[in-house]
Amino acid sequence: MTLPASPQRDMLELSLKLPISGVLMALQGYAAPEVEPVQNRCIEICRHLGEGAPLFPVLCANWEWLFIRGRFTDCYQRCPEVIALAEAAQGPGMMAEAYWASNCTSFYAGDFPTACKHAEIGTRHHHREASIEFAKITQQNSGPLNLAYHGMALWQLGYADQAFARLQEALEMAVDLKHIFTLQMTEWKVGQTYEFAGLGDKAIEYGERCRRIADEQGFAFWVALGTGCKGVGLKHLGRFHEAIDALQAALTQLEATGSFILFPKYRCHLADALWQAGQRDAAVKQLDAAFADQSGGEYFMHAELLRTRGDFAFDRGELDQAESSYRDALAVAIRQGAKMHELRTMLQLCRIWQQRGQLAEIRQHLEPLYNWFTEGFDMPDLKAAKALLAGL
Numbered sequence: 221m222t223l224p225a226s227p228q229r230d231m232l233e234l235s236l237k238l239p240i241s242g243v244l245m246a247l248q249g250y251a252a253p254e255v256e257p258v259q260n261r262c263i264e265i266c267r268h269l270g271e272g273a274p275l276f277p278v279l280c281a282n283w284e285w286l287f288i289r290g291r292f293t294d295c296y297q298r299c300p301e302v303i304a305l306a307e308a309a310q311g312p313g314m315m316a317e318a319y320w321a322s323n324c325t326s327f328y329a330g331d332f333p334t335a336c337k338h339a340e341i342g343t344r345h346h347h348r349e350a351s352i353e354f355a356k357i358t359q360q361n362s363g364p365l366n367l368a369y370h371g372m373a374l375w376q377l378g379y380a381d382q383a384f385a386r387l388q389e390a391l392e393m394a395v396d397l398k399h400i401f402t403l404q405m406t407e408w409k410v411g412q413t414y415e416f417a418g419l420g421d422k423a424i425e426y427g428e429r430c431r432r433i434a435d436e437q438g439f440a441f442w443v444a445l446g447t448g449c450k451g452v453g454l455k456h457l458g459r460f461h462e463a464i465d466a467l468q469a470a471l472t473q474l475e476a477t478g479s480f481i482l483f484p485k486y487r488c489h490l491a492d493a494l495w496q497a498g499q500r501d502a503a504v505k506q507l508d509a510a511f512a513d514q515s516g517g518e519y520f521m522h523a524e525l526l527r528t529r530g531d532f533a534f535d536r537g538e539l540d541q542a543e544s545s546y547r548d549a550l551a552v553a554i555r556q557g558a559k560m561h562e563l564r565t566m567l568q569l570c571r572i573w574q575q576r577g578q579l580a581e582i583r584q585h586l587e588p589l590y591n592w593f594t595e596g597f598d599m600p601d602l603k604a605a606k607a608l609l610a611g612l
Contacts, residue, residue, distance in 0.1 A: 313350025
């Protein structure tokens with residue numbers, strides 16, 4: 221029998237629908253289309269009930285769904301609202317949740333300085349008990365995630381040692397919290413940072429760790445991401461045919477969850493693996509698709525996509541076209557504050573100057589960039605830059 225309309229009836233409906241939303245996101249993937257009507261109804265109820273309704277955690281959970289659907293414009297509208305609610309209420313842990321949503325959105329949009337700043341704010345406001353309660357709705361604990369995003373952003377900004385220190389803190393906190401869903405997420409974020417760094421063996425290790433948990437628990441989205449992380453690691457190790465199989469599987473798995481994010485990254489690496497395996501037409505097709513997949517506002521890989529386009533042109537002997545793409549990639553990296561991508565692209569541009577005998581250009585541009593770095597000298601790109609400068 222249908223209960224008559226009343227605040228009590230609305231609260232009862234809310235208490236039933238909120239857990240359903242969380243379970244659907246965990247098992248079918250954050251972006252499962254079945255989640256949207258449930259969440260929209262929860263938001264409607266909360267706005268109708270007004271003061272006392274759990275609007276804040278409901279909006280945080282809705283942000284997750286919007287984010288994984290690749291709706292960055294909607295995310296940028298949602299984040300200020302959750303921050304404003306947190307600042308107004310000053311409830312325990314609310315700022316940590318709100319700023320996690322913002323730093324995550326900023327990171328994948330390619331705004332690494334804002335991601336770093338907001339991750340620091342979120343970490344300062346971590347409240348262990350509150351984060352555990354919020355995780356019952358959002359499915360993940362913001363404590364390790366703010367630390368992990370701080371680490372990922374620091375790596376992009378050129379602070380590799382600090383980055384991996386934060387990521388280690390995130391792992392330790394995730395283990396201490398004994399929250400298995402958050403642990404697999406954190407394992408993947410460590411693996412993704414090893415992807416960025418070009419350290420294939422470590423990317424495979426953490427991708428496998430993420431996928432092992434996801435397989436055991438039935439977390440479809442994270443099975444895909446663990447598979448993708450392994451695929452990137454295989455590519456970095458030069459095992460291109462294995463990488464192609466893993467990356468194609470990851471993309472298929474991601475698509476099955478309804479996700480619309482991370483396609484630019486995994487398509488970029490798939491394109492590179494295909495190119496290295498001699499499948500050039502397929503590689504160009506995947507790279508074009510990767511550029512198209514950024515249309516929702518996911519630009520954290522934009523410099524890498526442009527650099528990869530330049531690599532393809534370089535291999536074809538089209539040096540002017542390669543240089544144009546590398547300069548475009550440099551402009552993006554500089555705008556985003558992405559020092560690691562700036563260095564990686566500069567190294568590729570130096571290949572052109574080497575072929576042309578323009579060794580003075582290499583020293584003029586690479587040396588000051590290399591000298592900017594104060595840490596992370598065991599990273600592959602920094603080692604390559606040092607070796608190149610030493611050989612001039």
